[in-house]
Amino acid sequence: MKLATEPIGSIPRTPELIAAITAPANGADLRSLYEKAISETISAFEQTGSPVITDGEQTKSSFATYPLEGLTNLSPEGMTINFEDGHSRQLPLITSGPFRYGNFAVKYLKAAQQQTKLPVKQAVISASALSLIYPQGGIEGYSQAEFMTDLLNECEKDIRQCLEQGAYKVQMDFTEGRLSLKLDPSGGVLKHFIDVNNQVFNRFGAADREKLGVHVCPGGDHDSTHSADVDYADFLPQLFNLNVGSFYLQLASEPDHVKVLKTIKQYLKPNQKAFIGVIDVLNPKVETKEEVRDRVLEAAHYIPVDQLGTTDDCGFSPFCDDVSTTRETAFAKIKARVDGTKLAEAQLIHEQQETA
Numbered sequence: 378m379k380l381a382t383e384p385i386g387s388i389p390r391t392p393e394l395i396a397a398i399t400a401p402a403n404g405a406d407l408r409s410l411y412e413k414a415i416s417e418t419i420s421a422f423e424q425t426g427s428p429v430i431t432d433g434e435q436t437k438s439s440f441a442t443y444p445l446e447g448l449t450n451l452s453p454e455g456m457t458i459n460f461e462d463g464h465s466r467q468l469p470l471i472t473s474g475p476f477r478y479g480n481f482a483v484k485y486l487k488a489a490q491q492q493t494k495l496p497v498k499q500a501v502i503s504a505s506a507l508s509l510i511y512p513q514g515g516i517e518g519y520s521q522a523e524f525m526t527d528l529l530n531e532c533e534k535d536i537r538q539c540l541e542q543g544a545y546k547v548q549m550d551f552t553e554g555r556l557s558l559k560l561d562p563s564g565g566v567l568k569h570f571i572d573v574n575n576q577v578f579n580r581f582g583a584a585d586r587e588k589l590g591v592h593v594c595p596g597g598d599h600d601s602t603h604s605a606d607v608d609y610a611d612f613l614p615q616l617f618n619l620n621v622g623s624f625y626l627q628l629a630s631e632p633d634h635v636k637v638l639k640t641i642k643q644y645l646k647p648n649q650k651a652f653i654g655v656i657d658v659l660n661p662k663v664e665t666k667e668e669v670r671d672r673v674l675e676a677a678h679y680i681p682v683d684q685l686g687t688t689d690d691c692g693f694s695p696f697c698d699d700v701s702t703t704r705e706t707a708f709a710k711i712k713a714r715v716d717g718t719k720l721a722e723a724q725l726i727h728e729q730q731e732t733a
């Protein structure tokens with residue numbers, strides 16, 4: 378038995394890097410700062426003992442907007458996502474077709490692989506999130522149907538390039554899944570989102586889909602959430618209809634773990650694996666490895682061990698300018714996840730031998 382453990386993706390950027398990104402006019406050498414950020418992040422990641430790492434998304438503008446970098450057919454006033462603490466994030470709108478990514482995730486993967494021998498995981502944004510950049514009023518000469526065809530092709534390409542480049546896993550970030558139930562409690566929008574993303578996943582064969590995963594959470598920006606008040610139990614049954622092998626599920630910050638675990642147990646399919654969040658990324662307190670162990674053992678009561686893994690509840694800074702968590706705290710929490718998962722694994726092996 379080996380309990381898998383994987384990060385979600387992002388690590389806070391250094392104050393120096395954020396200053397250079399947010400005030401580029403100051404003339405900092407962004408390229409060399411990016412290189413330094415990637416190599417420092419990978420080396421710190423390796424020191425946590427994490428068997429799978431990421432580039433910490435050091436050079437992504439955000440988990441959602443990296444494909445839009447450099448595009449000239451966008452206007453700023455798109456959908457707004459409101460967080461509990463009153464702040465918001467806004468998506469742009471596309472103003473003309475065709476829609477092509479300005480930037481593909483494989484670029485980040487390649488840069489990271491050059492710096493490490495460890496397996497590297499790559500996060501990509503969902504087709505459903507980017508579907509929101511098409512304006513409700515339509516675009517003359519570029520229908521929504523044409524846009525969706527372009528979008529699905531680009532999203533497929535984003536994933537396929539990462540698989541061909543040897544990504545350990547490709548994780549689609551689907552934070553708007555739970556949020557959609559807040560905006561449309563009927564579940565119609567969620568069903569549509571799942572259908573859109575499955576149209577991408579269904580373009581891959583079974584072996585590739587085993588390497589594909591989906592991350593969901595109630596949002597995690599400036600230590601605040603956008604949809605923690607949506608009942609997970611309404612969301613999970615639909616979620617497991619996505620045709621991928623791995624699910625990275627925020628859990629540590631949920632008030633009622635057992636209720637969520639029972640729902641996972643009920644709806645997780647035999648060919649799917651649940652990576653449960655054992656690290657609360659919004660809480661500055663670093664978990665002890667014993668706390669993590671206990672969270673894993675609790676989960677093992679409900680989920681078969683060969684379908685169980687651990688992860689962090691979310692990335693530590695999905696948006697590049699979020700400084701609510703320090704890098705030191707993020708890496709200490711990752712180390713706690715890795716060490717606690719090992720402790721749980723040892724105990725589970727011991728229990729198996731006792732019953733054998």
Ligand SMILES: [Zn+2]
Nearest residue numbers: 593594691692
């Ligand atoms: Zn998240």
